[in-house]
Amino acid sequence: MIRVELRKLLLRPRTWLSIGLLCLLPVVVAIFLSVTKIAPRPGQGPTLLAAVLGNGALYPAAALGIVLPFFLPIAVAVQAGEAVAGEASTGMLRYLLVRPVGRTRLLAAKLVSILVYTLLAVVAVAVVGYVTGVTLLGNSGQLTTTTLAGTTLTPADLAWRTGVMVLSIGWSMVGLAAISLFLSTLTDSALAAALGGLAALVSSTVLVTLDATVAVRDYLPTRYWLAWVDLFRDPIPWHDLRAGALIQAGYVVVFLGAAWANFATRDVTS
Amino acid sequence: MSEETVDTPAAIATRGLTKRFGRVAAVDGLDLLVRPGDRYGFLGPNGSGKTTTVRMLLGLVYATSGEVEVLGHRIPREAGAALPGVGALVEGPAAYPHLSARANLRLLDAAGPPVSGGPLAEGVGSRRSRTRRIEAALEEVGLADVGRKPVRAYSLGMRQRLGLAAALLRGPRLLVLDEPTNGLDPRGIAEVRDLLVRLNENGTTVFLSSHLLAEVELFCTRVGVLDRGRLVAQDALDALRGPTGRTVVRVDDIAAAARALGVPEPSPGPDGLDGADGGRLVLDGVGVAEATERLVRAGIAVREAVPERRTLEESVLELTS
Known part of the structure; x- marks a missing residue:
């Protein structure tokens, strides 16, 4: 079933279209930057963007910084919201279940498919970001990269830090994916599930910025979403990255559990 | 299985099958009996609980109380053992619209467990017989030459045929069909009826749920009549037409x-x-x-x-x- 889900994911034009669009925005940004050479001042605009003008190798990180706040979560929420509700709305859910595919197995396959999609999207953005960065913004002949702390990184250093960043950003989407997947088992409308997931995302984003929520905000799903920027400091302060990964794990456990409990016991009337 | 068991289990047997939605009983104390080899017509007006019953037989909807046995296995607990022997068409066909008929059948076939017995297994892994089974099923329903057109472009009748092909894909012992001739023209209806007769003569039990009396009268030998969730008659067709x-x-x-x-x-x-x-x-x-x-x-x-x-x-x- 997992293989079937992956084949479905890869055969679907929408998968590639959404990933293509995700990659497009950073390319557009890079074109503007390379033409005008006007970078946002440090502290303004998307994360890390100020640092990339002289150094294209840092652009994968900047590219992910560009898509992270909106585009990537939208894509992930749509994909996860589709998972069960989409099958329900085409009527295929009943045929899969009587095929028979166990409900738990179906849910697990859907989860794997979402994870693969997320990873695919993040890696695609990083790769396209690297290619664009190096070709458009140039490597300026340097072999080393300057961190936010002002120290220098060797290319190998930068490579593993970028790798960890890809994983960390991918993982930060998983909590949102679990919430959307749970909603997807509640409704037969893929759109409703995706919008529900996005509503959770927006609420969390708003609440995180308020001082009044200080008691709970460390547990909100988007609290540590930008912690990966720490990977470009020296030495790396791991605390936020660890905390972020743990919180995502918590959301995954709770909402996957709820999704499973609901899906395994509900009537399928679609 | 080494030997034929003396008393073959009923194809479908329910006891006191009841489904409540809130305080309304959609299906109320149903005792269905479909014997192996039957051509069973499940009749009832719209909203009488036919579809809810069919969904309970297939483990999609869980009964409030009562028991369901399909091919000798308890539903929903042993659905994994019963359903591989069942082909179903429930409330209209479904397919992924961006894929062709063959790609759809391929995905559906690969999604579930492999064929473990029956004439189609033939000692070969079901994956290896997949292409052959898909071609055979498409041939049976008259879709052999659909080509690679995506299902999106199909007419209602073609979709219905594809749904039937999906139900036939694994050589089921029991066919559970809900309004199978929906959207077909008179000639298509006759073709489907001939197909069902042929399958039934080869030993397939057919459970046909329909509100079309003529369809049931022409094909079925046993009839159950559902009214407001209750089974008001279950008898041979000739007895009902007494x-x-x-x-x-x-x-x-x-x-x-x-x-x-x-x-x-x-x-x-x-x-x-x-x-x-x-x-x-x-x-x-x-x-x-x-x-x-x-x-x-x-x-x-x-x-x-x-x-x-x-x-x-x-x-x-x-x-x-």
Whole structure:
């Protein structure tokens, strides 16, 4: 079933279209930057963007910084919201279940498919970001990269830090994916599930910025979403990255559990 | 399985099957029995609970109380053992619109467990026989030459055929079909009926849920009638179409016949029209033999004298009114 889900994911034009669009925005940004050479001042605009003008190798990180706040979560929420509700709305859910595919197995396959999609999207953005960065913004002949702390990184250093960043950003989407997947088992409308997931995302984003929520905000799903920027400091302060990964794990456990409990016991009337 | 068991389990058996939505009982205390080899027609008006029942048989909807057994396995607990032997069409066909018929069948077939027995396994892994089974199923339903067109471009009738092909893909022992001829033209309906007859003669049990009496009357040998969630009849088709105890005679001279039999002459209308067929008299309490004798003695030519039979439609309307 997992293989079937992956084949479905890869055969679907929408998968590639959404990933293509995700990659497009950073390319557009890079074109503007390379033409005008006007970078946002440090502290303004998307994360890390100020640092990339002289150094294209840092652009994968900047590219992910560009898509992270909106585009990537939208894509992930749509994909996860589709998972069960989409099958329900085409009527295929009943045929899969009587095929028979166990409900738990179906849910697990859907989860794997979402994870693969997320990873695919993040890696695609990083790769396209690297290619664009190096070709458009140039490597300026340097072999080393300057961190936010002002120290220098060797290319190998930068490579593993970028790798960890890809994983960390991918993982930060998983909590949102679990919430959307749970909603997807509640409704037969893929759109409703995706919008529900996005509503959770927006609420969390708003609440995180308020001082009044200080008691709970460390547990909100988007609290540590930008912690990966720490990977470009020296030495790396791991605390936020660890905390972020743990919180995502918590959301995954709770909402996957709820999704499973609901899906395994509900009537399928679609 | 090494030996044939002496008493084969029922294809479908339910006991006290009940489904409540809130305080409304959509299905109420159903005792269905579909025997192996049956052509079972499951009739009932819209909203009588047919689809909810079908969904409970397939483990999609969970019963509030009561038991379901399909091919000898408890549903939903042993659905994984029962459902590989079942082909189903529930509330219309479904497919991924951006894929072709073959790609759809391929995905669906790969999604579930492999064929473990039956004529299609033939000692080969089901994956290896997949292409052959898909071609055979498409051939059966008349979709062999659909090509690579995505299902999006299919007509309703073609989708219906694809749904049937999906149900046939794994050589099921039991077919559960909900309104299988929906969207088909008369010729398509006849083709599907022929296909079902052929499958049934080869040993497939067919459970056909429909609100189309004619469809059921032409194909089924056993009928269950559902009304507002209750099974109001379950019997052989011929028993449901049993004689009414009245006699119908057809004569040329209806006025003379009525006088001879001592009944009032029927007014012209659907019951006593005088056309090429002559007139038709419905007699209460007079048998075929007696009516013929009295008419012949009076010198009236009798075209036909038969015991009146209810049509299935009349029986069902009577049962569900």
